[in-house]
Amino acid sequence: MGKKAIVTSALPYANGEIHLGHIASTYLPADVTNRYLKLTGMESYYVCASDDFGTPILIQSEQEGKTPAEYVAHWNKRALDDFSSFNIGFDYFYRTSSEENISFVQDVFKKLNDAGHIYEREIIQFYCDNDKKFLPDRYVKGSCPHCNAEDQYSDLCENCGRVPDEIVDPKCAICGKPPTRKKTNHYFFKLKNFGDSLSRWLDENQHLQKDVKKYVQNWIRSGLVDWDITRDISWGVPIPLDAANGKVLYGWFDNHLAYISATLKFLNDKGIDGKKFWNTADIYHFIGKDIVYHHYLFLPAMRLGIGSEYKLPDFIPTRGHLTLQAKKISKSRNWYIGLKEFLQYYPADYLRYHLVSINPYSQDDLNFDWDDFATRINSELIGNLGNFVNRALEFTKKEFDGKVPEYESFDEKDAEAEQKIRSLAADVGDLMKQNHLDRALKKIMEFSSHFNQYFQHKEPWKNGPGTANCVYLSVNAVRSISIAILPFMPESANKIWMQLGLDKKISAKWNDMSVLGMSANHALGYTSPLFSKVKSKDIENHKKRLGTIRTR
Numbered sequence: 001m002g003k004k005a006i007v008t009s010a011l012p013y014a015n016g017e018i019h020l021g022h023i024a025s026t027y028l029p030a031d032v033t034n035r036y037l038k039l040t041g042m043e044s045y046y047v048c049a050s051d052d053f054g055t056p057i058l059i060q061s062e063q064e065g066k067t068p069a070e071y072v073a074h075w076n077k078r079a080l081d082d083f084s085s086f087n088i089g090f091d092y093f094y095r096t097s098s099e100e101n102i103s104f105v106q107d108v109f110k111k112l113n114d115a116g117h118i119y120e121r122e123i124i125q126f127y128c129d130n131d132k133k134f135l136p137d138r139y140v141k142g143s144c145p146h147c148n149a150e151d152q153y154s155d156l157c158e159n160c161g162r163v164p165d166e167i168v169d170p171k172c173a174i175c176g177k178p179p180t181r182k183k184t185n186h187y188f189f190k191l192k193n194f195g196d197s198l199s200r201w202l203d204e205n206q207h208l209q210k211d212v213k214k215y216v217q218n219w220i221r222s223g224l225v226d227w228d229i230t231r232d233i234s235w236g237v238p239i240p241l242d243a244a245n246g247k248v249l250y251g252w253f254d255n256h257l258a259y260i261s262a263t264l265k266f267l268n269d270k271g272i273d274g275k276k277f278w279n280t281a282d283i284y285h286f287i288g289k290d291i292v293y294h295h296y297l298f299l300p301a302m303r304l305g306i307g308s309e310y311k312l313p314d315f316i317p318t319r320g321h322l323t324l325q326a327k328k329i330s331k332s333r334n335w336y337i338g339l340k341e342f343l344q345y346y347p348a349d350y351l352r353y354h355l356v357s358i359n360p361y362s363q364d365d366l367n368f369d370w371d372d373f374a375t376r377i378n379s380e381l382i383g384n385l386g387n388f389v390n391r392a393l394e395f396t397k398k399e400f401d402g403k404v405p406e407y408e409s410f411d412e413k414d415a416e417a418e419q420k421i422r423s424l425a426a427d428v429g430d431l432m433k434q435n436h437l438d439r440a441l442k443k444i445m446e447f448s449s450h451f452n453q454y455f456q457h458k459e460p461w462k463n464g465p466g467t468a469n470c471v472y473l474s475v476n477a478v479r480s481i482s483i484a485i486l487p488f489m490p491e492s493a494n495k496i497w498m499q500l501g502l503d504k505k506i507s508a509k510w511n512d513m514s515v516l517g518m519s520a521n522h523a524l525g526y527t528s529p530l531f532s533k534v535k536s537k538d539i540e541n542h543k544k545r546l547g548t549i550r551t552r
Contacts, residue, residue: 040511
């Protein structure tokens, strides 16, 4: 780890509300990591943007009687509002349709073209005679030629993760009728020329997940295909060539470049040399497994194609998809939970805790189950962490007039408890550095569980020898917990901090959690239970709502 970092995540498409499936693999892990990096003293910034271009937005805006710009402006604001309510702490949230990104993307295109990495050729493209439209990207569905999975989009197979060369048994995604084929001229990026340089980058980057690297390298060995970067629609980044009048760049050519352009905009406006910062920082791109092909092949090849003017990512944390009650999330079937809807029922920290705890650092899919959610919140978050914090602080208020007592010589159990505090920052930090966020959270819960047992063993309510030591160490453990959970559950962390009689917001650094920072005679603040139990009858109602039409 260096002293600076840029954290990004896959861009939310400006075409609908944010739901639980969006946040699980990308935005929440990115936010937790960024908060952790800041706590360690790094100058870290979480930069994101709405993905504004493409055929779906063009068609939907037409149906709603809006211009595409008006349409994406609405969803840009809505996405940021939803993320903010979930305490996703973007340092900057921009849009791919900004003047800065359009200019940056066109500059990259020109540099790639001047370097000989782009060429034009005539192709036969799907065209829907019924809808009178060329059908790019996700407006052609069929079977994947690689794995035979049905009902896949022409630009990405969600089953095997590959980009089909030619979709099998194509159908128009708008009307369902088989499309015809028409001639058109498109521009291509010479992706196949970057096989060797991509392989070297994969070999040299030790931070990338080994399983992901392995099958990306298999893709390279099987032969890369030049990449069609043109679309015959009106809503997108115009190709900066006179001969390309009326054509725009494919969304996957422009959207990941917003990682850079938005960062440059944000930092330059702050008086920081954005380009220098990018090239000297640790770069994180948090993604779901469905876009590995783009982030491990297209994105690095384009940056290599302009002479590595902008640093390639150091980390590409890749996680699996979220299912809901063991079924694939589907907005069209109303089988999803909107983030805004969820937060009407429960605090953000409940969901943040649950999703991190079930989400390993792997491509394995994870499942949101309402019953499991209730069990984890009630038995782990409330029964373990909430119980310890409340009993330690309430006992101090009741028996010591709300002041931390003077400690005496530690016995064996006290010394063990002290050592748990002294080692917590390193124990949890090592896992955070490795992106094992679920294990790091589990380590914190084990710490809380140990102190619950310690408190129970010492029996301070009997007011025997060592009572003051137990209370002193327990209150200090509460302080440690508040710092440790800040990246995961910021609202709860700051609530604990205030109950400790400290500032309104945590001002400590990461390693401070392993310091006994609650001195004798310090007065606690107002204390109250952190969490409320999740009721079984409410869970049953939530399950019944799945698959039904909901107001949003």
